[in-house]
Amino acid sequence: MSSKKKILVTGGCGYIGSHTVVELIHNNFEVIIIDDLSNSSIQTINNIEKITGIKPLFCECDLKNKKHLDNIIRYNKNIDATIHFAAYKAVGESVKKPLTYYQNNITSLLNLLEVQSNYNIDNFIFSSSATVYGHPKKLPITEKNKTQRPFSPYGNTKKIAEEILEDIANSEKNFSCISLRYFNPIGAHESSLIGELPNGIPNNLLPYITQTAIGLREKLSVFGNDYPTPDGTPIRDYIHVVDLVKAHVKALKRQLNNQQESNFEIFNLGTGNGYSVMDVIKTFEKVASRKLNYEIVDRRNGDVPELYANANLAKEKLCWKAEKNLEDMIRSSWEWEQKARK
Ligand code: UDP
Numbered sequence: 001m002s003s004k005k006k007i008l009v010t011g012g013c014g015y016i017g018s019h020t021v022v023e024l025i026h027n028n029f030e031v032i033i034i035d036d037l038s039n040s041s042i043q044t045i046n047n048i049e050k051i052t053g054i055k056p057l058f059c060e061c062d063l064k065n066k067k068h069l070d071n072i073i074r075y076n077k078n079i080d081a082t083i084h085f086a087a088y089k090a091v092g093e094s095v096k097k098p099l100t101y102y103q104n105n106i107t108s109l110l111n112l113l114e115v116q117s118n119y120n121i122d123n124f125i126f127s128s129s130a131t132v133y134g135h136p137k138k139l140p141i142t143e144k145n146k147t148q149r150p151f152s153p154y155g156n157t158k159k160i161a162e163e164i165l166e167d168i169a170n171s172e173k174n175f176s177c178i179s180l181r182y183f184n185p186i187g188a189h190e191s192s193l194i195g196e197l198p199n200g201i202p203n204n205l206l207p208y209i210t211q212t213a214i215g216l217r218e219k220l221s222v223f224g225n226d227y228p229t230p231d232g233t234p235i236r237d238y239i240h241v242v243d244l245v246k247a248h249v250k251a252l253k254r255q256l257n258n259q260q261e262s263n264f265e266i267f268n269l270g271t272g273n274g275y276s277v278m279d280v281i282k283t284f285e286k287v288a289s290r291k292l293n294y295e296i297v298d299r300r301n302g303d304v305p306e307l308y309a310n311a312n313l314a315k316e317k318l319c320w321k322a323e324k325n326l327e328d329m330i331r332s333s334w335e336w337e338q339k340a341r342k
Helices: 015-026 043-052 066-075 091-096 098-118 153-171 205-214 241-256 277-288 312-318 326-340
Strands: 006-010 030-035 057-060 081-084 123-129 176-182 184-186 220-223 238-240 264-269 294-297
Touching (some): 006 015, 006 098, 015 030, 015 043, 015 241, 030 066, 081 098, 081 241, 091 098, 091 153, 098 153, 123 153, 153 264, 205 277, 220 277, 238 241, 241 264, 241 312, 264 312, 277 326
Parallel strands (some): 006 081, 176 264, 220 294
């Protein structure tokens, strides 16, 4: 019998999921990916194999289909833990199609929890977001900051999901959950074989910048320069995706080694450093040695002036700290974009 721990990764072909799978394989875990390929490509599996030398098991499945999910989990016996990424994530689209977002993100979670509980899989890592802090009054944001209703239905699915998980953790003492609240993940694997490839027009700053620079978009709209920040543009805590996924593996090990202090834990994943939109643009121009076409436009609804993490809890409890700086992150995003468009 294999001594490797078996980890189910939902959404394992996606941006953060695929980087996590690579890190799990590097750490000697056996990985089973479930993905419906709605916002990802099957080619990712081959690219994971190119990076790691191991092809993870892949099952195409929509988590809303409980019977299919049940068959997969029954067939792949003895799964030790689940890392749940699979979710719709386009903020703007979620405002237009809230029902689709609640149906997909919440039904998927409920099905997964129900099925895994039937097979006594008690360990769960959840992909959450700093969006659950809403418009925080106190910075930097610690895990003690109160959550608020997020601006978008997408954000609200993350908040509701955490509440569901906390309720289950309160009622089922065997259930262990760690929720990881991401700040702004950017960047790509150093191989440029996996990275972020958004469907259609990107919502997020980095893919919009790299797609503009490569000629797919005419210009970047900078959403407001009249915020109460030093250069007037909003400040965010950007974190390299490879740093981010390393925290997942640390959280998983904490869970599997029964080191959790309670069966529902939350950690912020950020660097603790805030950079403005103009800082990001200037850094991009430096690392890519080119000018970026951009214009200042009106503020975007729901944007807050400043968000950055206090990531001390993750440092203390997970022994994890983000290592890569803004230049590293942006360089890797740019290298990925250039390779992806070849
Ligand atoms: N932003 C921008 N233009 C864009 C996309 C984003 O100016 O096309 C700004 C946005 O206003 C915010 C920052 O970039 O201040 C990060 O936005 P993103 O959507 O990447 O992440 P968020 O922090 O909103 O989750």
